[in-house]
Amino acid sequence: MSTAMFGARVQRLADARLVRGEGSFIDDIPLEGALHVAFVRSPFARARILSIDCQAAREMESVAAVYTCDDLGSLDILMPLLIPHPSLDQPRTQRPLARGDVFHVGQPVAMVVALDRYTAEDAIRLIDVDYEPLEVELDLQAAVADGAPRVHEDVANNVAAHFVQSTGDPDGAFARADHITKIKVQVDRSTAAPLECRAVAARWDRVSGELTVWDGTQAPISVRGGLASILGLDEDKVRVTAPDVGGGFGQKVLLFYPDELLVPFAAMQLGRPVKYIEDRNENFIGSSQERTQIHELELAATKDGEVLGLRDSFLHDTGAFIPYGIAIAQVASTSIAGPYRVPNIWVEFKAVYTPTVTITPYRGCGRPQACFAIERAMDKLADELGLDRFEVRRRNLIRDEDFPYRRDGLMFADGLAVEYDSGQYGRALDMMAEHIDLDGFAAEQQEARAEGRYLGLGLGFYVEGTGLGPYEGSHIRIHPITGKVYVNTGLSCQGQGHETVFAQVAADQLGVDASDVIVVEGDTAAFDWGVATFASRAAVVSGNAIHKAAAKVREQVLEAASNMLEAAKEDLVLEGGKVFVNGVPDMAATLAEIATASNPLRYAFNEAAKTSTQFAPASRHDGPALGEGEAPGLEATDYYSPPHAAWAYGVHAAIIEVDPDLCSITFKRYICVHDCGRMINPTLVEGQIMGGIAQGVGGAHYERIEFDEEGNPRNANFMDFLMPYATEVPHAEILHIETPSPLNPLGVKGVGEAGCIPVGQVVASGVADALQPLGIGPLEHVPLTPDMIFTALGGEKEE
Amino acid sequence: MTRRVRQEMARSSADPTRQVSLTVNGEAVTREVSTRLLLSDFLRHELGLTGTHVGCEHGVCGCCTVTLDGAAMRSCLAFAVQVEGADIRTIEGVAGAGDVLHPVQQAFHECHALQCGFCTPGFIMSIVTYFEENKDPDLSDDGIRAALSGNLCRCTGYQNIVKAVRRAHELMKA
Numbered sequence: 016m017s018t019a020m021f022g023a024r025v026q027r028l029a030d031a032r033l034v035r036g037e038g039s040f041i042d043d044i045p046l047e048g049a050l051h052v053a054f055v056r057s058p059f060a061r062a063r064i065l066s067i068d069c070q071a072a073r074e075m076e077s078v079a080a081v082y083t084c085d086d087l088g089s090l091d092i093l094m095p096l097l098i099p100h101p102s103l104d105q106p107r108t109q110r111p112l113a114r115g116d117v118f119h120v121g122q123p124v125a126m127v128v129a130l131d132r133y134t135a136e137d138a139i140r141l142i143d144v145d146y147e148p149l150e151v152e153l154d155l156q157a158a159v160a161d162g163a164p165r166v167h168e169d170v171a172n173n174v175a176a177h178f179v180q181s182t183g184d185p186d187g188a189f190a191r192a193d194h195i196t197k198i199k200v201q202v203d204r205s206t207a208a209p210l211e212c213r214a215v216a217a218r219w220d221r222v223s224g225e226l227t228v229w230d231g232t233q234a235p236i237s238v239r240g241g242l243a244s245i246l247g248l249d250e251d252k253v254r255v256t257a258p259d260v261g262g263g264f265g266q267k268v269l270l271f272y273p274d275e276l277l278v279p280f281a282a283m284q285l286g287r288p289v290k291y292i293e294d295r296n297e298n299f300i301g302s303s304q305e306r307t308q309i310h311e312l313e314l315a316a317t318k319d320g321e322v323l324g325l326r327d328s329f330l331h332d333t334g335a336f337i338p339y340g341i342a343i344a345q346v347a348s349t350s351i352a353g354p355y356r357v358p359n360i361w362v363e364f365k366a367v368y369t370p371t372v373t374i375t376p377y378r379g380c381g382r383p384q385a386c387f388a389i390e391r392a393m394d395k396l397a398d399e400l401g402l403d404r405f406e407v408r409r410r411n412l413i414r415d416e417d418f419p420y421r422r423d424g425l426m427f428a429d430g431l432a433v434e435y436d437s438g439q440y441g442r443a444l445d446m447m448a449e450h451i452d453l454d455g456f457a458a459e460q461q462e463a464r465a466e467g468r469y470l471g472l473g474l475g476f477y478v479e480g481t482g483l484g485p486y487e488g489s490h491i492r493i494h495p496i497t498g499k500v501y502v503n504t505g506l507s508c509q510g511q512g513h514e515t516v517f518a519q520v521a522a523d524q525l526g527v528d529a530s531d532v533i534v535v536e537g538d539t540a541a542f543d544w545g546v547a548t549f550a551s552r553a554a555v556v557s558g559n560a561i562h563k564a565a566a567k568v569r570e571q572v573l574e575a576a577s578n579m580l581e582a583a584k585e586d587l588v589l590e591g592g593k594v595f596v597n598g599v600p601d602m603a604a605t606l607a608e609i610a611t612a613s614n615p616l617r618y619a620f621n622e623a624a625k626t627s628t629q630f631a632p633a634s635r636h637d638g639p640a641l642g643e644g645e646a647p648g649l650e651a652t653d654y655y656s657p658p659h660a661a662w663a664y665g666v667h668a669a670i671i672e673v674d675p676d677l678c679s680i681t682f683k684r685y686i687c688v689h690d691c692g693r694m695i696n697p698t699l700v701e702g703q704i705m706g707g708i709a710q711g712v713g714g715a716h717y718e719r720i721e722f723d724e725e726g727n728p729r730n731a732n733f734m735d736f737l738m739p740y741a742t743e744v745p746h747a748e749i750l751h752i753e754t755p756s757p758l759n760p761l762g763v764k765g766v767g768e769a770g771c772i773p774v775g776q777v778v779a780s781g782v783a784d785a786l787q788p789l790g791i792g793p794l795e796h797v798p799l800t801p802d803m804i805f806t807a808l809g810g811e812k813e814e
Numbered sequence: 815m816t817r818r819v820r821q822e823m824a825r826s827s828a829d830p831t832r833q834v835s836l837t838v839n840g841e842a843v844t845r846e847v848s849t850r851l852l853l854s855d856f857l858r859h860e861l862g863l864t865g866t867h868v869g870c871e872h873g874v875c876g877c878c879t880v881t882l883d884g885a886a887m888r889s890c891l892a893f894a895v896q897v898e899g900a901d902i903r904t905i906e907g908v909a910g911a912g913d914v915l916h917p918v919q920q921a922f923h924e925c926h927a928l929q930c931g932f933c934t935p936g937f938i939m940s941i942v943t944y945f946e947e948n949k950d951p952d953l954s955d956d957g958i959r960a961a962l963s964g965n966l967c968r969c970t971g972y973q974n975i976v977k978a979v980r981r982a983h984e985l986m987k988a
Contacts, residue, residue, distance in 0.1 A: 026923060026926070030923040030931075033934055034915065034922050034928065035906070035908075035909055035919065036865015036904070036905030037865065037906075038931050040867065040932065042864070043858075043864035077823070077827050077828060078823075079823055130823075130824060131827055133827065133850060133851075208968055209968055210877055210930070210932045210933045210966065210968050211869065259930070259931065261930045261931070262929075262930045264968070295875075510928075510932075511929065698926050701926075702970060702974065705970060705972075706929060706969045707971070708971055709968075709972065710968070733872065734872065740959075740963045740965075740972075741958075741962040741965075741967075742960060742962075746955065746976075
C-alpha cells in the first residue's frame, strides 16, 4: 500500500468555508418560520415546587406555547440512565421539566415557545413559580456524612455508587513496604466551555411523518435512537444531523439534555420548526461539568523507591444526577497507577450527589484527577526518600519488555481489563530530560535565585486509555461521474479535523489525493450505524473502519480494472485517481470510468456511461449483467471493533517562574513528549495537544466553578470564570514518539484528550520546585490559584 | 400528535421598531428593526450574515467581532439601532474579489490556526484590524499574544494563531 497520505502534514479540508464564515452551525441554518425557546430555570439548588402559574405568559400574543411537566404527556419521564453499572445502586436521572422538586440551580422548570428569543425571555419572566427552599450541602466530604442534607430524599449519605477494585495483593505489599507515602489531593470542578453553546432545532413534516433534528451533539446516531424510542417513532423517520459543531470536549455527548427532547416535541406539537440556542449563562448552569474529586492515596515502597502497592480511596462529585453512570470515576480509578509498574492496587470510590448541575465527562474524563493524585504522590515519595523526581519515575515505569501490561481485576470504562498495549515510557522520560537540559536548568535556577527570582521545573507523566469500543463503521463509494471517493461514517466532528485524517486513510487505499475524498459524518441519513465521538476514539475506531472498508473497495477497483484493461491484477497500479498497467501508463482507466463500468446501465447519460450500456462491446455478457452475488458500483461497508482500549501516554514538563509577592506564575518553557502510536497527520495531532494543554492550563491555575453555600454558581459567565486567553497559554514544544498500537491495522491510538491530563501536576510541581527555598507548604489542590500559593507560603487571608 | 398552534398568535413581535440605515460590507442596507435587537442578531438573522458568531453575549469571547468604521467592536454589545449611518464590515466582507482569501484567512488555513472554526471569524476580524491599525506591528510572541488577547479560543491553544499572524504579515508583504 502507498503511504503517501498517512503521516503527511495535509492541510485541513474543512478550513476554506470556516475562515470565510460560511460554516453551518445550528443557529446559522435558516429555518423558515421557526419559533424560539427559552426556559424557566430553578433559582434554588434544592427546593420543592409549590405552584407554577403560567397564565400571564400563555396570554402573550407572541407566545405559541408554555409547557410545564403537566403538559408533556408521555414525555414526562425520568430520562435514560445511559450507562448502567452493577455498583450504581442509587441511580437518579432528571425529568425534561422538573416535577415536584428541583435539584440544582439552572434545572429547567418550564419552557416557553415564542416568536423570537427576545419575547420568549419576556414570557419566562411572567411565569410565577413558588418554591420552598430546602437545606443543601455543597461540600463533598460533608455530603457523605451521616445526617447530611440529601439531594435525593431516599439516597442515604448522597452516595450513588460505591465501587471497589483491586489487583494483586495490596495488603501484602503494604505489609512488606519499607516506606509508605500518604497524600490527599483535590481537583476542582471546571467546565468544557465550548465557544458555541449547545443548540438544537427541529422540524416535523406532518405529511411524510418525518422528524428532522439539528443537534450540536457529539452523538447524532445515539440521539436518534433515543428520540425515536421516546417519541415512539420508527428510527427511519427520524433524521439527526450535527452540522458544524463549535467545540464539544465531552459536554455535547450527554443525551438527553432536556432541550434535546423538548424541542422536537414542541416542533411536532406546534407544526412549526422550533429552535433552542443555549446562551452562555445557561451553558454554565444547565450543561454538564466535570472534575471535583478528592483522593486519599497511599504508596507502599521499598527504600529504593520501588512502588510495591497503591491504595486510593476517593470521592467523586456527580452533581444532582448520574445519567452517564460511573464512567468518569471508573476511568480515574483504573488510571490511578499511571505509567508505573505497580502490581498491587486497591482502589475504591464513592460517586456522591451534590445539588449542582450534572457531571458527565469533560475532556480528560477522570484522567486529570488520577494523574494529579499519582504524580503528586510520586513527587512526595521522591522527596521523602531523598530521590530525584526523574529517578523515582525511571525506577517504576513499565519497561518496554513488559508490554502488553495487564492490571487484572481493574475493569476499564469499556468493561474490559486494563491492558496497556505498547509504549516506550523510559525513552519518553529520557527524551524529556535531555530536551529540557536538566543541568543547564539547575544552573539557571541557581542564578535566578541569586537575583531573587524563583524558577521551578514542573514534571508530569500521564497515560490515557483511548479508542474505546464498542465499534464504528464506514461506508465508502466511488462516485461514477466525478470519481470522487465518498466516505460516510457515524461520528460527528467538533473541530478535530476528521474530514482530513479520514480522507488521508481512505486516500492511501484508493490511490487518490486526500482532497478527492469527501467525508460525510454527523448525519444519520448518510450513515446510521455507530456510537459517538468521545474517549479519544475517532481516529482509532472510525479510522480503522474506514481503512478496512477502503481496502475492500480497493479490491473491487482492481478487479474491475483487471477486466477493463484485460490485465492481471498483480500488474495493475492504483495511483493518481486511476489504474494503469505497470510500465504501460497509457493502458489506464480512471476511477470514474471504473466506477461507471461497474454499474451496468441502460441509459448513456454521459460519455463515460456509454461503455456501460447493454450494447457496448465491453458489457457483452452471456448471462445477466450482474452475476449472482455481484453488486453494482464500487462500494463497501466495514466496521472496526477494538479488542480493548489502546493506551497512549506522554510526559510534560515546564519551566515556571513564580512571583512570590503576586503569587502569579509565568511559563518560561512548556515541553510535551507524547506517543499516540502512528500519527495520521502530525499537524492535527499537535493541534489537539496544544488545545489540550491550554485547557489544562485553565484547570491548573485559573478555572473553577464557584458555588456559594446555598449552591448558587458565582461565576457563571466569561467575566468571572477565567478561561485563558493567548496571554496566559504557553508556547508548547512538542516531541513525538510513534510506538504503533498492535491492536488495530493502522497502529494508531487516540490523542484528543491527552494534552490536558498532566497540566495540573506540571504546574503544582513546578511552583513547588520554584518556591522550595521559601519553604512552601504542600500544593495538593488545583486549580492552584494565587490565593492558594499565598496560603502555602504561610500568608494569612484578610477577610 | 395533534397540532396545537394557537389561532390568535401574533405574526410579529410587539416590540417598538425603528428604521436603521447603514452600510454592511459595502452595501447600503435599510431595515425596520426592533429597538432592542442586538447588532449581532441583526447581522445574523436579518441580513443572513451568519459568519458573525455569538459566543457569550456579554462582550468577553470576541466571537462576534466586526469592524465599525474601521475599528474592531463586539457586535453583541450594541443594538442595531445604535449603528445608524455606520460602515460595518463582517467576516463575509474580508476575502478579496473572486475566490481569493484574505492573507489572514489564508494564513489561518496554512498554519492550522482553527479547529472548530466558531471563534475564527472573530479572530480574523481582530487581526485584520490589528494590521490595518499598525503599519509596523509588533511580531514578537508577546506582541502578537497581546494583540490576540480580546478573543477566546477553546480548541487551538492559540499557538498556531500566533503563527498565523506572522504568516499573514509575510503574505501581506509579498
